[in-house]
Amino acid sequence: MSSPIEQPLVKAGNQAVHINRPHGLDFHITKRGSDWLWTVTAIFGLLAVVYVLLFFVTQVRNGSGLSRYSLAAPFLIAFFEFFAYFTYASNLGWTGTNAEFHHISVSKPVTGESPGIRQVFYCKYIAWFLSWPIVLFLQDLAALSTIKRDALGSASVLDLIHSLLVQIFGHYFWVIALLVGALIPSTYRWGYWTIGAFTMLVTEGLVLQRQVQALRTRGIYLILLMFMCLIVWCYFIAWAVSEGGNKIQPDSEAVFYGILDLVVFAIYPSILVWIITVRGEWPEFSLRGGTSGAYAGDAPLPLGGKGAAARSDSAVHNPEITTHRASTSDELHYEKTDGPNSIRDSGETQVPRNSIAARTEPETEDESA
Structure with a gap:
């Protein structure tokens, strides 16, 4: 029999599954699964606080703007995951769906359904939906800020937007596909x-x-990027043995997803922030990107390519040379203009002695001398 002093301590423990009881379910998380989920919640909450403190420290020390931008991204990720795992650990944000296989069983079935109703937490899918775009942004920022300038030149804004949109909507699609599949009771979920x-x-x-x-x-x-690509496939494995295949209990499912989320949304963003802070520099952006120069990036090239561009530049600096374009060709032709000081306009056929060409030629003595 517990003493009156011990009774409040017992009630102060993890009572989530007792307060928010799972109803109408055969397979659901227990106190052990909730304890693990509270641990993950605490880790993400601690990371969110740490990133906020680092942001203010960087602000006070007048750190680079790149560091402040990079710290904002993992803070949002940690905050979203903290919100989701708080809901997950509290045994909230779930629905029930009929399992497909009889791989696991319970001692006291509740619904009488076969194989039984399994608990599906949609709150974690919402967190993935919010967090993945920020991870992808941080991933591209790390690559752009650490690359050699002479190798890439200025980064293309259009290419960056296009690439991020494709990556974000691609991740959105597979997250939604797994969520919809988890809610379908038949074999069509696969x-x-x-x-x-x-x-x-x-x-x-x-x-x-x-x-x-x-x-x-x-x-x-x-190597880190390729490792993360392999980690993402573990989400499909986790789904296949939990919501899809009903191979493991919801407590084991919580451990599986919790480890994956800690790797992808806690450890990986921290490494990216460290890379950006230590080795990163502000990337140079232009509309279409490319190397620097008069006809690079956004500046359009004239007909004939860069060679024609160089020739046209020399023509601009010489006022006595004009360009003419043939009607049936894109080739540029250069002709001497007729000006008041030009030799052609004066009618002379001999180069004057005071001209540059005459001064460069050696003078010869008269044969009669």
């Missing part, structure tokens, strides 16, 4: 899993193509 997996494969191919070819990513950062 069709959504397949569609999401195919979308993820194409999206990761585009990400690697941009990082390797366009941004010239090399070394440790490339």
